[in-house]
Amino acid sequence: MKKTVLLLLSCLMTLSAMGQTASDEDYYLADYLVDEWTQAFSAEGRQQWKPEVTARVKLGIYSGVETLTGGVRVDSKRTLGLMLGHGTNFIDAVPGSVHHLETAAYMRRYVHLGKRDIFALYSDVFMGAAWVYKVTGGIAWTNPETGVEEKRALIPQKPGDVHFMVGWEPGIRVRIYRNFHIFLGPTISNTFLGAHLGLGI
Secondary structure, three states, X not given: OHHHHHHHHHHHHHHHHHHHHHHHHHHHHHXXXXXXXXXXXXXXXXXXXXXXXXXXXXXXXXXXXXXXXXXXXXXXXXXXXXEEEEEEEXXXXXXXXXXXXXXXXXXXXXXXXXXXXXXXXXXXXXXXXXXEEEEEEOEEEEOOXXXXXXXXXXXXXXXXXXXXXXXXXXXXXXXXXXXXXXXXXXXXXXXXXXXXXXXXX
């Protein structure tokens, strides 16, 4: 009986120590992340900020988007900025198309591969809105009552509609000359699914 009690006490002490270790690790990780941001936005950190601009083309199934991003690289790992875009969704069945403008805020995170900084993995997370400004297309038909040819719109969207937009763009960045880079990867969002290719400085 004593051996059983001792064994149970030993297990409880081990589990308690493991829980304490995990809690300490979580605390240190959170503290480290806060320190990173604090350092980036300190007076010394702001002196290291650099502008970063990218232009990208995104292609999906019957859809395409051109975007321009402008931001501040707050340190070697992160960039914060704004994204502007123009997109077109083609609807083959109508046929027709929906044209929209995009605005979003984004954060880019880098994982550098090697000391020469030629290759890096990146992850863009963005959130914003898409404004529909033009809808074209429809099926031409003749109204039997008036004899006038009309267009029946089969596209549910209309000019003035606004759609919430959130997405993720992971990929690989390759430095080709000085500070010129190529960006390549998938684009996954609630409004678009495809791939992107871009150039950045």
